[in-house]
Amino acid sequence: MVNRSGKNGHSNGSKPNDEDLKNALLEYSEEMLTHEETLARLRARFGYSIKRSTLFTLLKKYGVPSARKNAKKLSDEAQTSLVLDKLDNDLFKRNGPNVIRNMLARDRTPLPR
Known part of the structure; x- marks a missing residue:
């Protein structure tokens, strides 16, 4: 059976606008939070529930600095x-x-x- 809506039965919440999301990710980077803590903060602050791979994509997209980079x-x-x-x-x-x-x-x- 084909899922035409593309949601696969999961609700990630609504994505915040790019500026708010970028500012939040920069703030979390300054606090040196782990990825799990960052995901938890995004979930609590915006109601935006994503996984690690999406978080890494967003970090790369917005150019958020990290110690490893x-x-x-x-x-x-x-x-x-x-x-x-x-x-x-x-x-x-x-x-x-x-x-x-x-x-x-x-x-x-x-x-x-």
């Missing part, structure tokens, strides 16, 4: 200089590695551990 794109020297710049701004030298990673993520240049 930046690790491939930036050289080791560039990554080191970004970290050292953040360390230079730390007056009391009390920020640990996780704080530095979070600062870089908020600047939309997340780096891996």
